Amino acid sequence: MRWALSAHARRLLTLALAGLALAVVTRRPEFAGVAAPALLLLVTWRAGRPRAVEVRVGTSAQQAVEGQPVPITVAISGQDGYDAGIELVPAAAITAERGVTIPARSADLAGAVRLRFRPERWGNRHIGTVQVTLRDACRLTEGRVDVELPRVRCAPGPAVLASSIVLSKLPSRLGEHAARATGEGVEFAGVREFVPGDRQRRINWPATTRRGTLHLSTFAAERTQNVVVIADLGADVGEDGFTTLDLVERGAAGTMSRYLTGRDRVGLICVGSGIAWIGPGQGRRHFGRLLDLLVTGPAGLERASAMTRLPRAALPPGALIIAFSPLLDRRLVEAIRDLRERGFSVLVVDVLNSGPDHDGSMLSGLTERIWKLEQQAIRFSLTEIGVPVVHWNGRTTLDEPLAPYTRRAIVVRH
């Protein structure tokens, strides 16, 4: 701990010395009077300091979520009659709550205090430092210690998606989506004639009474579906805080979260400087792995030169593929075309919300028009081959652009 005179004490000392010096030089005792209050306050300066001050800082969060407060606990003991001010000095893209002061009289309580910080942007972030300042009663002496906090992996704030896109043809795995096939679910599918071996508890008595023969209710089978999210991390353009990269991260996180909550199997393909993927799976731990990959990106993994054909291992047959992309990378557009040709149901969420800057000249304006036409052509060509492209601005829920596709099951066409 570094001990020093406080700034307040230095100012009092200046006032005292200046007053006394002027009193001597000018032979005017009123200047000595001006110095008197400062001198009296300085006399209370304590020589004794706490022998051992212990500061413990702990955070339980290994992973934070963008925009959500994360608590840290700070415990201090041995402050011995000194007020302890505790403040979190946040690093870049982190905001912190107001600091707290533990008064000297509560030193023997030895309780931990809680401070909270909030990451304002996803990523692998440095939190900042906890600054503990001990002050004596007259605020003349200050002891300060800075405790560096560990880095935290901050997941993107997931976009809100309350509904989900369901394919008409689902793999035969037990899940929560009502399939076309009849099975052991709870959603009513129809009525048919009883055959020996059927369960008697499913007999539909009104239908049986009307027709005179035994009839029973049938129910839709409940199936899971495989969903693969493609996150295009190759471009980062647009308004600060709502860049294409931000939108891809948030959209992908929200989609994965929604489908995993619905007990679907979710995989992720990250496309950026390279390609990295995680095959479909379920569960909280799997979600953690997906978020880790989403935040760290594909750097250092497979080279992107082979990107036009996405990895077969990450794409189970019949999977629903949702791609978040600004569609600025031609290779990814080709890869999406290839997926459609391979029979996958693909939906593209376009996150491009800005165009190239232009200086107002005619040539620049013409270039911008051509660029816009090219972008429209790319989107049109995808729509033409059966890949719906919806636009999302990042400010609304994902339900809004996806509404046409979440109301009914998407018919799978091979």
Place this chain on the structure above:
Amino acid sequence: MAASDPNPAGAPEAPWQPARIRPTGRAALAAAPLAALIVVWAALPVPTGRSWTKIALIAAIVTAALSVIRLAISGTPSGFRSVALMSGPARAVEWVRRTVRALPWAEGLIVAVLGLEALHPARPWHTGLLGLGLLAYLFAVHLAETDARLAVLRPQLPLLAAGIGLLALAVGAAALPALDGGPATPVKVIAIAALVLVAAIALPFPGAGTTHRDG
């Protein structure tokens, strides 16, 4: 340093309230008019002829303005970009900002204002009120800098009252006609003794505290 109530670790979650940009509260608002007031008070009557008085007045105005600016920018984040990555004007602004934050303008203001007062003819009651104004300014700056409540000054109230009593005594003594213009030897002696006392207090004391850092 902030000064809200401690939030025990086991307490229920409070709504998110990000830290305000310091300095906050009435103390910061009080510091600026107090600085202006003490400069004006020390300058009255406005100097017309003597160049030293003018220099002291300019120094007082500059230090008062910069001390208030320093207080205003002390809570703003220092910026996350490296200076090397900044453009020329931005780099210059950053340099000025850092300089203003680094230098002790309040101390300069104290010296300038007292010097300005000393350049005027003797007027004990005027100087006494200036002393009170300087004290108020120093406490306002301290409260604003540490974002503390007024209640933290409670332990110092008896000493402060005694000091103001001494100030009143000194002003009263100066106002006595017998001392006016004389050699004031007792004042000299007391002043020199107090100077020695203050110098003794200011000597660095070896710190005994040790700290365990824990991630």
